[in-house]
Amino acid sequence: MKCETxxxxxxxxxxxxxxxxxxAELTExxxxxxNCAAELDVLWQMQAVFKDVAELQPSLLPANxxxxxxxLTSATNGDRPRPRGFGWLRIxxxxxxxxxxxxxxxxxxxxxxxxxxxxxxxSPIVEGSSRxxxxxxxxxxxxxxxxxxxxxxxxxxxxxxxxxxxxxPDAPGVFxxxxxxxxxxxxxSYRLDYCGESARFGAYRGSPWTWQxxxxxxxxxxxxxxxxxxxxxxxxxxGSERRRIEKTLIEEYNPYFNIRNGA
Amino acid sequence: xxxxVTETADMRHSEPTALGASESDLIVRARRGESAAWRTLIExxxxxxxxxxxxxxxxxxxxxxxxxEVFVRFYRTLDxxxxxxxxxxxxxxxxxxxxxxxxxxxxxxxxxxxxxVDQNPLxxxxxxxxxxxxxxxxxxxxxxPKQRRVLVLRxxxxxxxxxxxxxxxxxxxxxxxxxxxxRLRVKEIVTAQYPExxxxxxx
Numbered sequence: 001m002k003c004e005t006x007x008x009x010x011x012x013x014x015x016x017x018x019x020x021x022x023x024a025e026l027t028e029x030x031x032x033x034x035n036c037a038a039e040l041d042v043l044w045q046m047q048a049v050f051k052d053v054a055e056l057q058p059s060l061l062p063a064n065x066x067x068x069x070x071x072l073t074s075a076t077n078g079d080r081p082r083p084r085g086f087g088w089l090r091i092x093x094x095x096x097x098x099x100x101x102x103x104x105x106x107x108x109x110x111x112x113x114x115x116x117x118x119x120x121x122x123s124p125i126v127e128g129s130s131r132x133x134x135x136x137x138x139x140x141x142x143x144x145x146x147x148x149x150x151x152x153x154x155x156x157x158x159x160x161x162x163x164x165x166x167x168x169p170d171a172p173g174v175f176x177x178x179x180x181x182x183x184x185x186x187x188x189s190y191r192l193d194y195c196g197e198s199a200r201f202g203a204y205r206g207s208p209w210t211w212q213x214x215x216x217x218x219x220x221x222x223x224x225x226x227x228x229x230x231x232x233x234x235x236x237x238x239g240s241e242r243r244r245i246e247k248t249l250i251e252e253y254n255p256y257f258n259i260r261n262g263a
Numbered sequence: 264x265x266x267x268v269t270e271t272a273d274m275r276h277s278e279p280t281a282l283g284a285s286e287s288d289l290i291v292r293a294r295r296g297e298s299a300a301w302r303t304l305i306e307x308x309x310x311x312x313x314x315x316x317x318x319x320x321x322x323x324x325x326x327x328x329x330x331x332e333v334f335v336r337f338y339r340t341l342d343x344x345x346x347x348x349x350x351x352x353x354x355x356x357x358x359x360x361x362x363x364x365x366x367x368x369x370x371x372x373x374x375x376x377x378x379x380v381d382q383n384p385l386x387x388x389x390x391x392x393x394x395x396x397x398x399x400x401x402x403x404x405x406x407x408p409k410q411r412r413v414l415v416l417r418x419x420x421x422x423x424x425x426x427x428x429x430x431x432x433x434x435x436x437x438x439x440x441x442x443x444x445x446r447l448r449v450k451e452i453v454t455a456q457y458p459e460x461x462x463x464x465x466x
Binding site: 007011012014015017039042043049050051052053054056060061065066067068069070073074216219256260 | 302305313334420
């Protein structure tokens with residue numbers, strides 16, 4: 001038997017995948033061939049590592065995975081309470097080039113939340129590279145960026161509110177889509193899924209999200225009730241101004257769909 | 264990130280056997296729109312489907328997307344599933360195919376591809392076995408799809424060649440050919456690029 005043929009058989013033998021009747025012939029060759037014996041030794045060792053890798057379980061699925069699929073598939077039967085006003089989001093999926101201010105939206109969210117008399121320590125926290133409340137739950141004062149925006153645009157932040165119950169403002173602005181990764185344990189914590197801007201939210205109709213993206217959003221959130229939106233309305237703003245804020249937010253919080261460009 | 268599991272039998276391998284009575288019942292109830300039954304079916308296979316996808320694409324988010332897509336497609340075919348149908352085989356086949364498609368898309372977008380193994384060798388051999396595991400996982404993602412899928416299913420997920428042939432709808436001999444090539448390819452890459460690791464290995 002030629003060594004090249006033996007190599008193929010050895011590769012199977014180390015995984016117990018070589019038919020029994022071929023093992024004896026293989027063993028005979030290896031006993032007389034030092035090169036093949038050495039190669040077999042390495043293959044055995046590689047196989048041991050494969051076995052080790054096999055015993056490692058990839059990071060587990062989110063606990064709400066099955067619930068998300070159930071909600072998603074029930075939607076295909078037409079009984080899903082479809083979120084309103086998705087049409088405006090279509091424009092938000094344009095390629096993202098970067099600089100940003102999601103902080104702003106969230107700072108605004110926190111600011112508004114606090115202003116509305118929410119319970120202490122329950123101000124929204126955005127998971128990402130920065131937080132807008134102190135670890136003890138104390139809301140931080142509006143940052144300069146927010147103050148700048150207020151001064152420049154007289155802007156107003158709405159949210160976070162459930163996307164399913166959201167009323168699109170008839171004004172330009174920057175928005176973030178997010179969900180609570182652990183609604184029960186840390187209801188004040190949000191994870192960013194998407195950030196975008198629109199010249200006129202109310203001008204869009206229909207479904208902006210492709211079916212695939214809707215599914216992915218639902219998969220991440222677990223249910224449509226767990227999908228939220230916060231909007232900073234910027235009356236009179238230009239597209240470049242809104243995109244600059246959008247980019248800042250994206251850089252700061254790496255929203256899933258922006259980073260992956262909706263892939 | 265990976266975590267070691269102890270319940271290997273359930274987590275690593277679900278037999279692609281014919282439907283049991285309870286499973287048939289679950290399908291019937293799911294067809295009728297009972298979400299509890301549908302959810303039970305998902306939970307029964309979700310970890311294995313996800314693990315296959317993760318091994319194939321090497322990315323947790325992509326693997327989750329693939330797992331979701333697998334079950335959405337399954338849901339659409341519920342009405343056509345025969346009582347003697349093999350759910351697991353069907354689910355795993357779809358997972359493998361979707362993973363290969365996802366990998367192809369990523370390769371068309373270089374900024375999103377898995378880092379090629381030769382661009383980031385691991386010089387530190389202090390923990391050789393641990394490093395070798397990392398290297399192996401990376402190398403697996405550089406294999407051609409046909410080799411990668413059989414290697415993942417056989418060596419990482421523990422399916423037999425017979426089961427793999429059923430999942431991939433090919434002959435067992437074809438599975439063995441790709442499996443041998445995959446193992447030899449991995450060995451060649453490791454010995455060529457990481458000789459210090461292979462030289463340091465001992466049984």
